[in-house]
Amino acid sequence: MGAIKYELIKECKQSGARLGKLHTPHGIIETPIFMPVGTQATVKTMTPEELKDIEAQIILSNTYHLYMRPGHELIKRAGGLHKFMHWDGPILTDSGGFQVFSLSDLRNITEEGVTFKSHLDGSKHFISPELAIEIQNALGSDIIMAFDECTPYPATYEYAEKSLERTIRWAKRCKDAHNNTDNQALFGIIQGGMYKELREKSVKEMVELDFPGYSIGGLSVGEPKDIMYEMLECTAPLLPKDKPRYLMGVGSPDALLEGVIRGIDMFDCVLQTRIARNGTALTSEGKVVVRNATYQEDFTPLDPNCECYVCKNYTRAYLRHLVKANEMLGARLLSYHNLYFSLELMKNIRIAIENDSLLDFKSEFFSKYGY
Amino acid sequence: MGAIKYELIKECKQSGARLGKLHTPHGIIETPIFMPVGTQATVKTMTPEELKDIEAQIILSNTYHLYMRPGHELIKRAGGLHKFMHWDGPILTDSGGFQVFSLSDLRNITEEGVTFKSHLDGSKHFISPELAIEIQNALGSDIIMAFDECTPYPATYEYAEKSLERTIRWAKRCKDAHNNTDNQALFGIIQGGMYKELREKSVKEMVELDFPGYSIGGLSVGEPKDIMYEMLECTAPLLPKDKPRYLMGVGSPDALLEGVIRGIDMFDCVLQTRIARNGTALTSEGKVVVRNATYQEDFTPLDPNCECYVCKNYTRAYLRHLVKANEMLGARLLSYHNLYFSLELMKNIRIAIENDSLLDFKSEFFSKYGY
Numbered sequence: 001m002g003a004i005k006y007e008l009i010k011e012c013k014q015s016g017a018r019l020g021k022l023h024t025p026h027g028i029i030e031t032p033i034f035m036p037v038g039t040q041a042t043v044k045t046m047t048p049e050e051l052k053d054i055e056a057q058i059i060l061s062n063t064y065h066l067y068m069r070p071g072h073e074l075i076k077r078a079g080g081l082h083k084f085m086h087w088d089g090p091i092l093t094d095s096g097g098f099q100v101f102s103l104s105d106l107r108n109i110t111e112e113g114v115t116f117k118s119h120l121d122g123s124k125h126f127i128s129p130e131l132a133i134e135i136q137n138a139l140g141s142d143i144i145m146a147f148d149e150c151t152p153y154p155a156t157y158e159y160a161e162k163s164l165e166r167t168i169r170w171a172k173r174c175k176d177a178h179n180n181t182d183n184q185a186l187f188g189i190i191q192g193g194m195y196k197e198l199r200e201k202s203v204k205e206m207v208e209l210d211f212p213g214y215s216i217g218g219l220s221v222g223e224p225k226d227i228m229y230e231m232l233e234c235t236a237p238l239l240p241k242d243k244p245r246y247l248m249g250v251g252s253p254d255a256l257l258e259g260v261i262r263g264i265d266m267f268d269c270v271l272q273t274r275i276a277r278n279g280t281a282l283t284s285e286g287k288v289v290v291r292n293a294t295y296q297e298d299f300t301p302l303d304p305n306c307e308c309y310v311c312k313n314y315t316r317a318y319l320r321h322l323v324k325a326n327e328m329l330g331a332r333l334l335s336y337h338n339l340y341f342s343l344e345l346m347k348n349i350r351i352a353i354e355n356d357s358l359l360d361f362k363s364e365f366f367s368k369y370g371y
Numbered sequence: 372m373g374a375i376k377y378e379l380i381k382e383c384k385q386s387g388a389r390l391g392k393l394h395t396p397h398g399i400i401e402t403p404i405f406m407p408v409g410t411q412a413t414v415k416t417m418t419p420e421e422l423k424d425i426e427a428q429i430i431l432s433n434t435y436h437l438y439m440r441p442g443h444e445l446i447k448r449a450g451g452l453h454k455f456m457h458w459d460g461p462i463l464t465d466s467g468g469f470q471v472f473s474l475s476d477l478r479n480i481t482e483e484g485v486t487f488k489s490h491l492d493g494s495k496h497f498i499s500p501e502l503a504i505e506i507q508n509a510l511g512s513d514i515i516m517a518f519d520e521c522t523p524y525p526a527t528y529e530y531a532e533k534s535l536e537r538t539i540r541w542a543k544r545c546k547d548a549h550n551n552t553d554n555q556a557l558f559g560i561i562q563g564g565m566y567k568e569l570r571e572k573s574v575k576e577m578v579e580l581d582f583p584g585y586s587i588g589g590l591s592v593g594e595p596k597d598i599m600y601e602m603l604e605c606t607a608p609l610l611p612k613d614k615p616r617y618l619m620g621v622g623s624p625d626a627l628l629e630g631v632i633r634g635i636d637m638f639d640c641v642l643q644t645r646i647a648r649n650g651t652a653l654t655s656e657g658k659v660v661v662r663n664a665t666y667q668e669d670f671t672p673l674d675p676n677c678e679c680y681v682c683k684n685y686t687r688a689y690l691r692h693l694v695k696a697n698e699m700l701g702a703r704l705l706s707y708h709n710l711y712f713s714l715e716l717m718k719n720i721r722i723a724i725e726n727d728s729l730l731d732f733k734s735e736f737f738s739k740y741g742y
Contacts, residue, residue, distance in 0.1 A: 042693060042700045070667070070692045078670055078688060086684045296441070299449055313457045317449060321441045322413060328699050329413045 002212045003142065003185040006031075006244045006265075013356040015261045017349070022244050022265070024090040024142040025183050026082065029057045031244065031265040032349060034251055034342045035092060036272065040065050041075070041085040044273045045332040046339070048087040054308070054340040055347070058090040058142075060268045063135050064099030067127075068118055072138040080140030092268070095132045095145035095174075095189070098217070098249070101152070109149065111166070129173040137180050145215060146174040148189040153222045160193030164202045167191045171209055185212040187246060193218060194227050196234045203238040213244040216264070220250045229258055236263035253282060253345055254371060257362050260349050272342050276334035279323035282341045286370040288316070290334070295320045308340040373583045374513065374556040377402075377615045377636075384727040388631045388720070393615050395461040395513040396554050397453065400428045402615065402636040403720060405622055405713045406463060407643065411436050412446070412456040415644040416703040417710070419458040425679070425711040426718070429461040429513075431639045434506050435470030438498075439489055443509040451511030463639070466503045466516035466545075466560070469588070469620070472523070480520065482537070500544040508551050516586060517545040519560040524592045531564030535573045538562045542580055556583040558617060564589060565598050567605045574609040584615040587635070591621045600629055607634035624653060624716055625742060628733050631720050643713055647705035650694035653712045657741040659687070661705070666691045679711040 005023040012019070022029040036043045036051060039062045043051060051059065061081060066072060078084040081091055100107060100114050107116040113128030132147035148167040151160050171188045178186045188211040192198030206214060216235055219228045232247070239245050244265045250256075251269020259267060272282065279291030283303035288295070290302065298316040310319075310333045322330030345365075352361035376394040383390070393400040407414045407422060410433045414422060422430065432452060437443060449455040452462055471478060471485050478487040484499030503518035519538040522531050542559045549557045559582040563569030577585060587606055590599045603618070610616050615636045621627075622640020630638060643653065650662030654674035659666070661673065669687040681690075681704045693701030716736075723732035 040692075040696045040698055041689070042698050045699045045703070047700065047703075069696055070688070074668060074688065077668060078686065084686075084689055084692075086689070297445060297448060315449065315455075317441070317445070318412070318455055318457070321411075321455075325411045325440055327411055327413050328416045328702060329418070331699060332416070332418075332703070 003181060003183050004212055004244070006213070006242060008241055010353065012353040012358045014360070015353075015358040016263065017260045017353045017358050018263055018265055019350055019353040020244070020265060024058070024185075026088060026090040026142050027057070029090060030350060032260045032346060033057055033266055034256060034346045035060045035266060035268040036339050037268050037270045038085070038087075039270070040069070041081060043339070044277070045328070045335045048085070050336060051087070051339075052089075054336065055343055056089070056339065058092060059087060060092045060094065061139070061141065062096070062099060063093050063132060063139070063145075064096035064103065066139060067096060067135050068120055072135040076138040076140075082140060090143070091141040092143040092246075093136050093139055093141040093145065094248070095147040096127055096135070097132070097145070097148040097189075098150045100127060101150050111169075113147075129170040130177040133174050133177040133186070137178070137184065141184060143185050143187060143213065144178070146171040146186060146188050146211075148191060148217055150221070151191050151193045151218045153194065153218075155193045157193070157195055157198070160191070160195055160198050163193070164191040164198055168202070168205045168209075171206060171211075175209060175211070187211055187213040187215045189215045189217040189248070190235055191218045194223055194231060196230070199231055199235045200238060203235055207238075207240060211243070213246065214239050215246040215248050217248045219247065220255070225255065225258075228255075229262065232259065232262040232264065239263075251342065253342070253369060254366070256342070256345060257349065257365065260353075261358060261362065272338035273335045276338050277331045279320070279330065279334065281334055282338050284368055290316050290319045291323045292320075302337055303341065306337065306341065306344075308337050310334075310337040310340075374552060374554050375583055375615070377584070377613060379612055381724065383724040383729045385731070386632045386724075386729040387634065388724045388729050389634055389636055390721055390724040391615070391636060393636070395429070395556075397459060397461040397513050398428070400461060401721060403631045403717060404428055404637055405627060405717045406431045406637060406639040407710050408639050408641045409456070410641070411440070412452060414710070415648070416699070416706045419456070421707060422458070422710075423460075425707065425714055427460070427710065427714060429463060430458060431463045431465065432510070432512065433467070433470060434464050434503060434510070434516075435467035435474070437510060438467060438506050439491055443506040447509040447511075453511065461514070462512040463514040463617075463637075464507050464510055464512040464516065465619070466518040467498055467506070468503070468516070468519040468560075469521045471498060472521050482540075484518075500541040501548040504545050504548040504557070508549070508555065512555060514556050514558060514584065515549070517542040517557060517559050517582075519562060519588055521592070522562050522564045522589045524565065524589075524594045526564045528564070528566055528569070531562070531566055531569050534564070535562040535569055539573070539576045539580075542577060542582075546580060546582070558582055558584040558586045560586045560588040560619070561606055562589045565594055565602060567601070570602055570606045571609060574606055578609075578611060582614070584617065585610050586617040586619050588619045590618065591626070596626065596629075599626075600633060603630065603633040603635065610634075622713065624713070624740060625737070627713070627716060628720065628736065631724075632729060632733065643709035644706045647709050648702045650691070650701065650705065652705055653709050655739055661687055661690050662694050663691075673708055674712070677708065677712065677715075679708050681705075681708040681711075
């Protein structure tokens with residue numbers, strides 16, 4: 001018995017996009033889905049109750065950050081991550097691979113693992129595939145990630161190949177180390193840089209290891225979006241139909257749509273809460289930089305087509321005031337709206353798949369949004 | 372017809388404390404009451420719905436800050452402060468007097484008013500009693516304050532006397548300038564430094580002007596608490612029984628109790644939300660500096676005797692993690708708890724007055740709290 005089960009409900013006749021249900025130990029997720037990011041055991045500014053209000057079905061948290069602070073052993077003693085942070089829905093954790101490569105200084109990669117310095121205090125650490133699994137076992141997240149080497153962009157063919165091969169070997173070690181398969185599903189991560197053959201090779205070898213789900217990593221790392229979409233097109237169709245597919249770190253409205261059309265089921269991104277803290281909102285009519293002077297006396301809601309708590313109760317002028325005055329409520333309300341907007345978009349995408357009309361939905365959405 | 376009406380329900384037989392109801396254009400307030408402070412048109416980190424959850428009956432906002440940013444004219448065009456900030460309960464605004472003296476640089480006080488430089492951008496401004504009223508009329512708060520000179524501590528007798536006399540003359544000008552008496556009640560402010568005779572003189576002359584309520588200002592400005600209580604003892608009994616009494620800027624748990632016992636009906640303080648942002652909680656067993664290492668693995672609630680949302684759902688260990696990681700949710704949850712705690716204290720004080728047992732309540736509370 002595995003921890004999760006993916007049920008393919010239908011494929012959109014117009015686009016081929018997948019509608020599904022992912023059964024997890026903490027509930028059923030309707031896919032395709034966007035996962036709000038709770039880096040440090042909190043989706044920034046939001047309570048779990050608010051995440052439920054906006055119908056978040058699953059959230060993501062970060063192994064690297066939780067390992068650094070407060071430590072996975074502490075979270076284990078607290079009763080696991082769900083209990084620690086008071087969220088009883090499904091949780092996915094990444095493996096720490098991406099953060100080790102992007103956040104830390106002076107990393108040294110060997111076959112054994114990665115030595116690096118903490119971004120917090122400069123202390124030295126070593127994460128191996130086995131430790132990445134041990135940490136995630138301690139956290140108790142429903143879906144966990146194999147420890148991978150996130151190939152940077154640009155990378156030579158040779159580098160990308162070596163990197164993907166090491167990621168395969170590490171994935172095997174992760175699988176061997178994982179001792180809680182009934183409650184936590186381990187995903188393998190597809191790498192291969194921006195090389196079609198390497199992506200294909202990565203899928204082939206990872207699928208042979210037979211994971212309960214697959215993540216596509218090493219995208220949205222600086223490459224043009226066209227290349228990312230090409231990589232999805234040569235990757236997703238090769239993945240088994242009866243397993244969920246997660247595109248890591250991608251979540252702008254256009255990429256959500258384009259990803260779903262290319263067969264992706266799960267997405268996450270810090271964009272929604274990060275731009276909120278800078279005073280920017282995602283709306284049906286495109287981005288609104290509410291911090292701008294143009295909204296100073298705009299007594300209309302953020303998004304005229306939005307039914308969220310923020311749009312029903314506050315004006316752009318008030319939100320701008322909060323942002324300008326550095327009031328936390330500003331970041332709170334904009335985060336709430338941006339997450340609501342993205343989850344609502346995914347809901348409408350699921351409806352469009354149901355109706356075999358996702359390409360129509362896409363052109364309508366894009367023409368309003370201003371693409 | 373005035374904007375407000377104070378109804379004295381009873382006086383505690385044990386302590387003389389007053390139980391009352393204050394009728395305002397935006398609802399009835401049960402007194403004695405603590406007012407959460409929303410300096411910049413937001414009680415820091417909190418939504419209006421959360422303020423209602425914790426049974427906040429009235430909030431305070433700051434004339435000086437709102438005049439500076441976003442400007443009272445803008446708030447007037449937004450439909451007033453209630454609408455601007457989405458709070459439909461009563462609002463009290465201060466006059467800006469205190470902030471002009473405490474926040475701004477290079478102030479120059481003349482009989483006409485005060486010239487000062489903005490704490491935001493150094494721009495030069497002039498606030499007169501008339502402008503302080505004009506601003507508050509534009510904001511549309513239910514209770515507004517006369518523009519006063521907040522006598523610093525220490526001050527000589529001569530300085531304090533001159534200052535209180537000017538405050539009386541300014542109060543007259545405020546009364547003349549106030550043109551919305553049906554919807555906004557103007558309070559006169561008692562000054563007089565730490566001099567009993569001056570406090571008595573201030574009360575006498577202010578009461579002659581017949582305001583719908585009286586504030587006691589110039590306390591909690593650095594003097595020992597004993598002196599503050601002495602000043603209350605020589606001031607409050609001289610105030611008319613049928614008008615509400617507001618002790619400005621005071622709100623620590625001990626001072627709330629001591630103030631009520633000395634006949635005060637209304638309090639405000641930034642302490643609750645300010646210490647929350649520093650990682651400190653008010654609890655029935657005293658202050659808990661949750662940031663401290665001692666709470667690292669403390670999986671118990673902030674306050675074992677508290678029924679608030681935070682205490683029901685989160686541990687000290689998790690709150691400490693949020694505070695250490697600079698997560699906004701930490702400040703949010705601690706602010707929520709600290710405000711809840713203070714409002715709950717006021718509720719229990721009202722019950723004790725009802726039962727003629729406020730002194731008993733006080734000794735019980737203090738022995739637990741650790742005074």
